[in-house]
Amino acid sequence: HAFELTRASMKHKLPEVHLKYAMYLEDEGRFKEAEEEFIKADKPKESIDMYIHQQDWTSAMRVAEQYDPASVVDVQMAQARLYIERKEYTSAENMFIKAKRPELAIKMYKDARMWEEAIRVAEDYLPSKVQEIHLELAASMGGQGGGAGKGGAGVVSAESIIARYKLLEKQGEYSAAIDVCLQQMTKEVSANQDLLEKAWEDAVNMAMDHCRSRSADVVSTVAHRLIEIGRFAQAAEMYVSIDAYKEAVDVYAQANMWDKARALGSSQPQLRDYVERQYTSHLTTTGQADQLATTGNTSAALDLYARQGEWDKVHSLAQAEGPDAVAKYAFMHGKQEAQRHDCPAAATVFAKHGATPNPAHFELYKHIAHEILASGESTNQAVSDLKAMLSKLVFTMAATPEINTEALASFRGLLEVAHFTALKTVSKQEKWLDLAAKQSTALLRYVGTVPADKAFYEAGIACKEAGWLNMGFVFLNRFLDLTEAIDDVDSTNIIENSDFVNTDIPYDFVLPEKQHISEEKREEVRDWVLALSMDQQVEQSLSMRTCASCGKDTYEAALKCHHCKVQSDMCIITGYPIPTGERNIIRGVEPPVYARKEDWNRYVHRFGVDPWSGTSQAPSY
Numbered sequence: 001h002a003f004e005l006t007r008a009s010m011k012h013k014l015p016e017v018h019l020k021y022a023m024y025l026e027d028e029g030r031f032k033e034a035e036e037e038f039i040k041a042d043k044p045k046e047s048i049d050m051y052i053h054q055q056d057w058t059s060a061m062r063v064a065e066q067y068d069p070a071s072v073v074d075v076q077m078a079q080a081r082l083y084i085e086r087k088e089y090t091s092a093e094n095m096f097i098k099a100k101r102p103e104l105a106i107k108m109y110k111d112a113r114m115w116e117e118a119i120r121v122a123e124d125y126l127p128s129k130v131q132e133i134h135l136e137l138a139a140s141m142g143g144q145g146g147g148a149g150k151g152g153a154g155v156v157s158a159e160s161i162i163a164r165y166k167l168l169e170k171q172g173e174y175s176a177a178i179d180v181c182l183q184q185m186t187k188e189v190s191a192n193q194d195l196l197e198k199a200w201e202d203a204v205n206m207a208m209d210h211c212r213s214r215s216a217d218v219v220s221t222v223a224h225r226l227i228e229i230g231r232f233a234q235a236a237e238m239y240v241s242i243d244a245y246k247e248a249v250d251v252y253a254q255a256n257m258w259d260k261a262r263a264l265g266s267s268q269p270q271l272r273d274y275v276e277r278q279y280t281s282h283l284t285t286t287g288q289a290d291q292l293a294t295t296g297n298t299s300a301a302l303d304l305y306a307r308q309g310e311w312d313k314v315h316s317l318a319q320a321e322g323p324d325a326v327a328k329y330a331f332m333h334g335k336q337e338a339q340r341h342d343c344p345a346a347a348t349v350f351a352k353h354g355a356t357p358n359p360a361h362f363e364l365y366k367h368i369a370h371e372i373l374a375s376g377e378s379t380n381q382a383v384s385d386l387k388a389m390l391s392k393l394v395f396t397m398a399a400t401p402e403i404n405t406e407a408l409a410s411f412r413g414l415l416e417v418a419h420f421t422a423l424k425t426v427s428k429q430e431k432w433l434d435l436a437a438k439q440s441t442a443l444l445r446y447v448g449t450v451p452a453d454k455a456f457y458e459a460g461i462a463c464k465e466a467g468w469l470n471m472g473f474v475f476l477n478r479f480l481d482l483t484e485a486i487d488d489v490d491s492t493n494i495i496e497n498s499d500f501v502n503t504d505i506p507y508d509f510v511l512p513e514k515q516h517i518s519e520e521k522r523e524e525v526r527d528w529v530l531a532l533s534m535d536q537q538v539e540q541s542l543s544m545r546t547c548a549s550c551g552k553d554t555y556e557a558a559l560k561c562h563h564c565k566v567q568s569d570m571c572i573i574t575g576y577p578i579p580t581g582e583r584n585i586i587r588g589v590e591p592p593v594y595a596r597k598e599d600w601n602r603y604v605h606r607f608g609v610d611p612w613s614g615t616s617q618a619p620s621y
Helices: 002-009 011-027 031-040 044-053 057-067 069-085 089-098 102-111 115-125 127-142 158-170 174-184 193-210 212-228 232-241 245-254 258-267 269-285 289-294 298-308 311-321 323-339 343-353 359-374 380-398 405-429 433-446 452-465 469-487 519-533 597-607
Strands: 544-546 553-555 583-585 594-596
Touching (some): 011 031, 031 057, 044 069, 057 069, 069 102, 158 174, 212 232, 245 258, 258 269, 298 323, 323 343, 452 469, 452 519
16 A cells, blocks of 8 residues: 555655565565565665575575666675684685685784694785785795794794795795794694694605705704694604604604504514514503513413413413423423412312423422322312322433432332322222221322321321221321320420331421311320320231231231342332232332232222223223
């Protein structure tokens, strides 16, 4: 209706009505309709402003080009200002250039301290301004004292430094340009690592192309700068560019870039060993034993596995290396277990991997044996492993009996102790009380190797349980004498040895430092010995046998007659001398061993093996 009234009576007011309607439509967001009304009102500038306000640059430019060409520049300038606010300087530059206002692009870059860009625009569009910009840049740099943050005038921008060295480069002052790059372009000036790297690379390129005498120093400086910002690969490549391969390897190593370090080492034969040593050291330091083994550094892998306590891996890898490695690490492992006071574990190691006849190792072997044999808590497995360990050692040493003869005899004795100790346990389990008594009695030959109180107690109890009361009485009475002597170390009382003079039971030995049998059991023995001492029917002496050689009586368990000194063969089952006519030679065992047929048959019938060697055997009839 407003339009109809205006057309009918006030045509001169029609543009004003269109303008007001256009403003209404703009407020309603109906911009295309508003544009049409602005045009009808002959106000294209308002339409352009509307579109600029909405940042609808396409529409603004269309209206300007079609209805108000003079406003095209305004659209471009408005768009440029928006780009500056967003720091989209390249887009803003394009708008200024389209608007034919390059001086504004130059000012934008100068305000942003992007001197290199300002110079570029000036060179392209306003060459007359180039010298002026250079002077402004020089004044800016000089005002900062030539460096970042000096003189209290603020911080020099990275862009101004870049522009400065680019100018010097164009002027052919390459050495000065390099100095600007290295002295002023630092990580304190810019956190943009890509920008820093590019500037430093420019310095290297200038040195390589124009200042060859400075190449090495410049590369070294840049490489250190790159390392500081974590650009290790680039630093290494810098060194490679001047054939400083060792330095490149060191950078790769510092960054744990070992594939690159080793690849470089492979391409430079003079560095191959150096790189591998470094790599081995790295793997060792970081505990990567598996990787050491994988890369063929077997010796280092073995040592590291050993330090880490990965003994299964140690022994597996050592096996592949050969007998020397097996022996070395078996000893190392066994020694470690012994130092931890776990001698059974040490015996297990040597039983499985062997005990080499190295004299330097003998004391450890003896220590392990004495600890296991002296302990009242040693398991059957511990004694079995000890026997296997000593068996391997004795077998190896017996191949050259003329070497370490005395040690061989000592270890053979320890082997026999372990053997009869293990058999004694089997006999008790099988209720073979007579065999257990003989084995316990035979073990008295080794008193000193086995703690005396423990040996006499176990022999006495075994004889008592077998019904050999006279032997039990003598051994347990001896046991009581020993326990009193152990308790009273300062006593001058001499232990009575007459019962053992004509036997092979030692009586010249060092007393144990501690009791191996509990006080409760000692008290039980005192009561039993006291009661038996009053029994006139029990002969309080050791049992005797008639020597087949001289016909005289001698201690029944002695292997040598104390009269004629004839030696009898020892039964490998009981440890007793084998009576004449009852000897059985064990087949396939070297050196040969023997057994009394009756005792042999009983054992082999039950277990089917020779207890000394572990080989399959059959009874002998």
